Amino acid sequence: MLESIKSLVEAKNVKELRTITEDMNEADIADAVEQLEPEGRVILFRALRKDMAAEVFAYLSPDTKEALVSQLTAPELGRIVDELFLDDAADLVEELPADVVKRILENASPETRRGINQLLQYQEDSAGSIMTTEYISLRPDMNVEQSFKHIREVGTDKETLYTCYVTDPKGILIGVVTVRTMLLSQYADKIGDIMTDTNLISVNTNDDREKVTELFQKYDFIALPVVDSEKHLVGIVTIDDAMEVLEEESTEDFHKMAAMLPMDEPYLAMSVGELARKRVIWLMVLMISATLSGSILTHYQSVFAALPALIASIPMLMDTGGNAGSQSSTLVIRGLAVGELKIRDFMKVFFKEIRVSLLVGGGLAVVNFFYKYAMSGDFLLSLTVGISLFATVIFAQTVGGMLPLLAKAVGFDPALMAAPIVTTIVDAGSLTMYFAVASKVMSMGA
Amino acid sequence: MLESIKSLVEAKNVKELRTITEDMNEADIADAVEQLEPEGRVILFRALRKDMAAEVFAYLSPDTKEALVSQLTAPELGRIVDELFLDDAADLVEELPADVVKRILENASPETRRGINQLLQYQEDSAGSIMTTEYISLRPDMNVEQSFKHIREVGTDKETLYTCYVTDPKGILIGVVTVRTMLLSQYADKIGDIMTDTNLISVNTNDDREKVTELFQKYDFIALPVVDSEKHLVGIVTIDDAMEVLEEESTEDFHKMAAMLPMDEPYLAMSVGELARKRVIWLMVLMISATLSGSILTHYQSVFAALPALIASIPMLMDTGGNAGSQSSTLVIRGLAVGELKIRDFMKVFFKEIRVSLLVGGGLAVVNFFYKYAMSGDFLLSLTVGISLFATVIFAQTVGGMLPLLAKAVGFDPALMAAPIVTTIVDAGSLTMYFAVASKVMSMGA
Numbered sequence: 001m002l003e004s005i006k007s008l009v010e011a012k013n014v015k016e017l018r019t020i021t022e023d024m025n026e027a028d029i030a031d032a033v034e035q036l037e038p039e040g041r042v043i044l045f046r047a048l049r050k051d052m053a054a055e056v057f058a059y060l061s062p063d064t065k066e067a068l069v070s071q072l073t074a075p076e077l078g079r080i081v082d083e084l085f086l087d088d089a090a091d092l093v094e095e096l097p098a099d100v101v102k103r104i105l106e107n108a109s110p111e112t113r114r115g116i117n118q119l120l121q122y123q124e125d126s127a128g129s130i131m132t133t134e135y136i137s138l139r140p141d142m143n144v145e146q147s148f149k150h151i152r153e154v155g156t157d158k159e160t161l162y163t164c165y166v167t168d169p170k171g172i173l174i175g176v177v178t179v180r181t182m183l184l185s186q187y188a189d190k191i192g193d194i195m196t197d198t199n200l201i202s203v204n205t206n207d208d209r210e211k212v213t214e215l216f217q218k219y220d221f222i223a224l225p226v227v228d229s230e231k232h233l234v235g236i237v238t239i240d241d242a243m244e245v246l247e248e249e250s251t252e253d254f255h256k257m258a259a260m261l262p263m264d265e266p267y268l269a270m271s272v273g274e275l276a277r278k279r280v281i282w283l284m285v286l287m288i289s290a291t292l293s294g295s296i297l298t299h300y301q302s303v304f305a306a307l308p309a310l311i312a313s314i315p316m317l318m319d320t321g322g323n324a325g326s327q328s329s330t331l332v333i334r335g336l337a338v339g340e341l342k343i344r345d346f347m348k349v350f351f352k353e354i355r356v357s358l359l360v361g362g363g364l365a366v367v368n369f370f371y372k373y374a375m376s377g378d379f380l381l382s383l384t385v386g387i388s389l390f391a392t393v394i395f396a397q398t399v400g401g402m403l404p405l406l407a408k409a410v411g412f413d414p415a416l417m418a419a420p421i422v423t424t425i426v427d428a429g430s431l432t433m434y435f436a437v438a439s440k441v442m443s444m445g446a
Numbered sequence: 447m448l449e450s451i452k453s454l455v456e457a458k459n460v461k462e463l464r465t466i467t468e469d470m471n472e473a474d475i476a477d478a479v480e481q482l483e484p485e486g487r488v489i490l491f492r493a494l495r496k497d498m499a500a501e502v503f504a505y506l507s508p509d510t511k512e513a514l515v516s517q518l519t520a521p522e523l524g525r526i527v528d529e530l531f532l533d534d535a536a537d538l539v540e541e542l543p544a545d546v547v548k549r550i551l552e553n554a555s556p557e558t559r560r561g562i563n564q565l566l567q568y569q570e571d572s573a574g575s576i577m578t579t580e581y582i583s584l585r586p587d588m589n590v591e592q593s594f595k596h597i598r599e600v601g602t603d604k605e606t607l608y609t610c611y612v613t614d615p616k617g618i619l620i621g622v623v624t625v626r627t628m629l630l631s632q633y634a635d636k637i638g639d640i641m642t643d644t645n646l647i648s649v650n651t652n653d654d655r656e657k658v659t660e661l662f663q664k665y666d667f668i669a670l671p672v673v674d675s676e677k678h679l680v681g682i683v684t685i686d687d688a689m690e691v692l693e694e695e696s697t698e699d700f701h702k703m704a705a706m707l708p709m710d711e712p713y714l715a716m717s718v719g720e721l722a723r724k725r726v727i728w729l730m731v732l733m734i735s736a737t738l739s740g741s742i743l744t745h746y747q748s749v750f751a752a753l754p755a756l757i758a759s760i761p762m763l764m765d766t767g768g769n770a771g772s773q774s775s776t777l778v779i780r781g782l783a784v785g786e787l788k789i790r791d792f793m794k795v796f797f798k799e800i801r802v803s804l805l806v807g808g809g810l811a812v813v814n815f816f817y818k819y820a821m822s823g824d825f826l827l828s829l830t831v832g833i834s835l836f837a838t839v840i841f842a843q844t845v846g847g848m849l850p851l852l853a854k855a856v857g858f859d860p861a862l863m864a865a866p867i868v869t870t871i872v873d874a875g876s877l878t879m880y881f882a883v884a885s886k887v888m889s890m891g892a
Contacts, residue, residue, distance in 0.1 A: 023644035027664045151629050161626055162608050162668075179625055180607055183597050198469035217693070218473045220686045222608075222668065240666045243689050247663065250696040251780055254703075258776035258865070259769050266786040267777055268794060275798070276805035279773050283839075286769055287810055288817070293761035301754055308747055311757070315739035315873055318764060323705050323732055323866045327725050330704035331713055334697055340712040348714060352721070359722035364733055371734070393729075419704070419865055420769045427761055 005032050009040040017047035026052055030059030033068075042071045054083030062095045063269060069100050078107030085159050086112070087132035087241065090119035119235075127212050128205035130245060131226045131235035136164040140175065140192030144182045147191055151179075160238050163223040166195050173225055173233040176200060202227045205234060209245050214339060216242040253337060257330070257418035259286060286420050293318075293427040300435040303442075309378065310438055313385045316368075317434055321392040321426040324360065326419030328353055328400030333414050336404060343409050346402075353401035354394070361393030384434075384441045391437070392430035399425060451478050455486040463493035472498055476505035479514075488517045500529030508541045509715065515546050524553030531605050532558070533578035533687065536565035565681075573658050574651035576691060577672045577681030582610040586621065586638030590628045593637055597625075606684050609669040612641050619671055619679040622646060648673045651680060655691050660785060662688040699783060703776070703864035705732060732866050739764075739873040746881040749888075755824065756884055759831045762814075763880055767838040767872040770806065772865030774799055774846030779860050782850060789855050792848075799847035800840070807839030830880075830887045837883070838876035845871060 001024075008017045021029050021044075029048065033041050033056065045068065048056060057065065057080050069077060081089050081104055089108075093101050093116055105113055115133055122128025136158050138147050147164065155161045166175035175195035185194050202225040203212055215224055216239055224242070226235045252262040259282035263270060270278075297304075297314075304310045332349060335341035341349065369386035373379060400422045404414035447470075454463045467475050467490075475494070479487050479502065491514065494502060503511065503526050515523060527535050527550055535554075539547050539562055551559055561579055568574025582604050584593050593610070601607045612621035621641035631640050648671040649658055661670055662685055670688070672681045698708040705728035709716060716724075743750075743760075750756045778795060781787035787795065815832035819825060846868045850860035 025645055025647065025665055027666075028645070148629060155626070155630055161629060179629070180601070183594060183607060183625070184601055199471055199474065201471065216686075216689065219471055220473075222685075239668075239685055239689070240662075243662065243685070243692065246689065246692060247696075247784060250693075251784065254700075254776055254780045257700075258773050260773050260776070267781045268786065268791065268798075272798060272801045272805065275802045276809070279770070279802070280806045280809050283766060283769055283773075283806065283810055284813060287762055287766045287814060287835075290762040290765040291758075291817075291821075293765075294758035297761065298755075298758045301757075304757075305754065308751065309744075311747075311750075312737075312740035312744045314760065315743065315764060315877070316733055316736040318761060319736040319739075319768075319866075319869060319873065320729060320733045322765075322768070322869070323729055324725070326865065327704050327706050327729075330700055330706070334700045335713045338693060338697065340714065345714065352714075352718060355718045356721045356725070359718065360726045360729065363722070363726050364729055367730060368733060371737075375737075389733075419772065420765075423765060423768070427765065431761070 001028075002032055002035060005044065006036065006040070009036060009043050012043055014043070014047045017044060018049065021048055021052065026055040027059050029056045033060060034064055038067055038071065041068055045072075046076075050079060051083055054080045058084055058088040058092075061269070062265075065092065066096055066100055069096065069104065074103070074107045077104055078109070081105075081108040082112050083157075085132055085157075086115040086119060086134055087130065087159070090116050093120065122205055125209050126205060127203045127207045127209055127226050127237065128235070130209050130212065130241055131205075131237045132159045132241075133235045134158045135223070135225075135233075135236040136161055137233075138164045138166050138177065138191050140166050140190070140195065142191045143187065144185050144189050144191070144194075145187040147177075147182060148187075159236070160223050163221070163236070165225055165233055165236070166191060166197075167233050171232040173200060173202060173227055173231060176225065178222075200225070202233075203237075204229065210249060212237050213242050213246045213249065216246075217339075249337075253333070253415045256413065256415040257333065259283065259418075259420040282420065286424055289424045290427065293424070293431055296428060296431045296435070300431075303435050303438055307381070307438070307442065309376065309381055310384070310434075313372070313388075314431070314434070317385070317388060317392055317430050318423075318427050320364065320389060321396040321430040322419065322423035324357070324393045325396035325400035325422040325426045328357075328397040329404055329418050329422050332401050332404045333418060336408055336414050341405075343405060346405050346409075349401050349405060350398070353397045357394040357397035360397065361390045364393060365390035380441055380444070384438045387441070388430065388434040388437045391433045392426070395429050395433070396422070396426040399429070447474075448478055448481060451490065452482065452486070455482060455489050458489055460489070460493045463490060464495065467494055467498065472501040473505050475502045479506060480510055484513060484517065487514060491518075492522075496525060497529055500526045504530055504534040504538075507715070508711075511538065512542055512546055515542065515550065520549070520553045523550055524555070527551075527554040528558050529603075531578055531603075532561040532565060532580055533576065533605070536562050539566065568651055571655050572651060573649045573653045573655055573672050573683065574681070576655050576658065576687055577651075577683045578605045578687075579681045580604045581669070581671075581679075581682040582607055583679075584610045584612050584623065584637050586612050586636070586641065588637045589633065590631050590635050590637070590640075591633040593623075593628060594633075605682070606669050609667070609682070611671055611679055611682070612637060612643075613679050617678040619646060619648060619673055619677060622671065624668075646671070648679075649683075650675065656695055658683050659688050659692045659695065662692075663785075695783075699779070699861045702859065702861040703779065705729065705864075705866040728866065732870055735870045736873065739870070739877055742874060742877045742881070746877075749881050749884055753827070753884070753888065755822065755827055756830070756880075759818070759834075760877070760880070763831070763834060763838055763876050764869075764873050766810065766835060767842040767876040768865065768869035770803070770839045771842035771846035771868040771872045774803075774843040775850055775864050775868050778847050778850045779864060782854055782860050787851075789851060792851050792855075795847050795851060796844070799843045803840040803843035806843065807836045810839060811836035826887055826890070830884045833887070834876065834880040834883045837879045838872070841875050841879070842868070842872040845875070 151161050162179045168174050175197040177195040223236045223238045228234050255262045261278040365386040369382050372382040403417035407417045408414045608625045614620050621643040623641040669682045669684045674680050701708045707724040811832045815828050818828040849863035853863045854860045
């Protein structure tokens with residue numbers, strides 16, 4: 001398919017390109033556009049049907065969008081922006097450089113411009129910032145047949161028509177009715193009679209967008225209404241946008257948990273300087289903190305001067321402690337993120353982690369003892385390492401499980417209490433325990 | 447709301463309970479059921495309208511479902527299972543104990559039983575295992591009005607009615623038509639003329655469920671058809687189920703990346719033994735691997751015997767190396783998971799990580815040098831630590847970035863190449879470099 005598009009683009013066969021693309025999905029056409037040379041992109045893009053062109057445009061990567069915008073004429077640009085769903089147009093305005101945005105907005109219709117500006121006023125990561133204002137409103141005295149007629153007239157540029165909203169004359173949301181309900185009712189049924197008008201689920205424009213994804217996960221909705229502080233309906237969020245947010249929120253957590261500032265651009269699109277900046281800050285903080293563990297080693301210098309063989313187990317203790325702790329913190333962070341765990345589960349998590357770590361630590365310690373004894377033949381040394389490992393795992397998993405909950409309780413982001421910080425804390429603890437145990441056990445031997 | 451339900455349940459006021467719940471969302475009723483005592487649950491549950499009861503049941507936690515099943519009569523159970531969407535019923539059968547399942551299936555209609563058994567034959571994590579067989583089929587010679595009539599007749603127990611499927615007499619998928627298209631067409635338009643019949647996007651029953659979520663993210667669908675190897679339509683996956691899968695896949699990656707076997711039950715629902723088993727295996731493997739780093743320390747014993755101050759920086763080097771490496775591996779693993787990165791980007795990632803690590807490593811090394819020098823006043827020691835840190839970060843970020851791509855290239859799960867394994871490898875490398883640098887620099891001073 002891509003090959004035939006490429007040769008048609010080279011032959012500048014616009015007519016045949018139009019015929020081929022008519023049958024293609026917009027996401028696939030966008031893939032093809034991405035893979036063409038800049039001159040070829042414009043040829044393919046101009047061959048598209050007007051309404052398809054806008055949708056294809058919405059699927060393109062920011063870089064390609066920017067390049068394409070510079071190649072298109074003013075009226076072409078205006079048409080695309082007018083055809084885009086308003087939330088996509090607002091996203092476009094946010095991700096392109098200011099001079100490109102200026103060119104775009106100049107060529108859009110006044111109505112589109114107003115819509116975009118309205119959406120841009122909401123704070124990043126708020127429900128308002130991911131909503132669209134293009135929804136279908138119905139009146140309660142319409143019947144199903146009239147509603148279908150209305151949908152047929154105004155539906156083409158609405159993001160979804162499957163959930164329709166009913167407002168009172170002041171614009172306050174009074175009901176929701178799905179096309180499912182309408183299709184399963186009679187044509188003569190009144191919207192006011194079949195709509196849901198109690199326990200309406202909605203979000204406020206200022207609510208965090210995570211609340212939106214939580215509601216989509218709790219209720220099987222296709223769209224969710226967004227209201228302002230006076231309960232006026234101002235927009236809707238559709239499930240495909242919520243799914244995108246869900247993916248972005250997970251990515252953000254992955255980044256934070258690996259001690260990076262969250263990035264909202266794809267890896268390959270980020271500059272080396274930007275990538276370095278996002279990574280270096282936490283590494284710096286953790287590097288300085290890790291000197292604490294170093295000073296513990298210095299403090300106990302006399303112990304390992306007397307028995308240098310102790311040093312060989314330091315990496316194993318530090319790594320196992322870090323790994324064991326990050327298991328617990330990962331489970332709790334993710335549990336909090338998906339709503340399985342709440343702050344009130346603190347004691348439950350605490351007792352569970354204690355018991356799990358007794359089993360895990362015990363298992364590891366026994367295996368390690370025999371392994372170490374087989375390798376070194378030194379009973380007291382193996383005993384020291386085994387006991388220290390046992391204590392380290394218990395300490396690591398308890399700390400790892402509690403820290404994210406504590407962070408959440410005092411209003412910090414639990415995702416920050418992940419492997420890197422847990423490891424730093426656990427290292428200090430496990431080294432201290434190691435030397436304490438060593439002093440005790442070795443003195444028994446002496 | 448919960449309070450009034452509680453008091454109505456206590457008063458056994460079934461009539462009022464029915465009235466209140468009629469207006470509530472099923473997910474909220476399920477929340478209320480969860481919070482009642484066992485006897486109260488049955489009272490509330492029996493007060494529900496029959497079709498609502500099944501939906502409420504689908505929202506309950508596995509434990510509550512199991513408890514409730516034991517309290518309900520055989521005919522009540524049969525009705526619930528018959529009313530459930532088939533994919534929910536199949537999930538129920540998979541998550542409940544065998545004796546409970548037997549009781550349920552005995553009371554379901556033969557048709558439901560056949561449907562459930564059909565769904566159960568698909569492999570876990572396949573598209574077949576998450577699909578439902580309850581979709582709407584239309585014939586190409588129907589017009590829109592007839593289609594709406596058909597939907598009205600058969601729609602109530604279909605998971606979605608917004609996307610309808612057209613098959614030929616042999617059951618082969620030949621077209622897809624959305625209610626959106628139908629609503630925007632004329633009542634007399636023929637389905638065969640308005641349906642999409644080229645480039646149909648579908649998945650095979652045996653495809654991995656991750657492919658399903660990828661397609662939902664690429665295309666803005668509400669449902670996706672599932673076909674067998676001969677292209678017969680056998681079911682559909684709806685977007686709300688895909689969203690759940692997306693969440694589960696992310697959770698699985700979080701678990702794997704923290705060196706745990708993936709768990710599909712909530713943290714609080716898992717037994718201590720089960721949790722310990724999921725965690726201990728990788729810890730054991732990593733513990734044994736970490737002894738490699740220990741043997742490096744033993745090997746260079748003479749170096750730090752000559753200069754014990756070297757030991758103080760070992761935790762900092764190990765931790766920073768581990769953190770730096772896991773940043774890179776996290777970025778690449780997540781990039782692969784969301785489809786931003788492909789195996790073919792190997793060289794791009796390689797060169798990017800080299801350059802980023804030069805910046806990050808350089809910055810950290812300079813800060814560390816001055817910090818160490820200010821603390822110790824030992825120029826050569828500070829130089830040794832600074833150079834080693836620089837080399838460690840470059841090594842860590844390059845290895846961290848490459849390993850997941852290599853794993854993917856040879857068919858392993860990239861999520862396994864995360865912090866724990868990267869740390870173990872980087873530790874061995876950074877300690878070796880540290881002692882090599884120390885020998886060189888110190889000999890300069892001598």
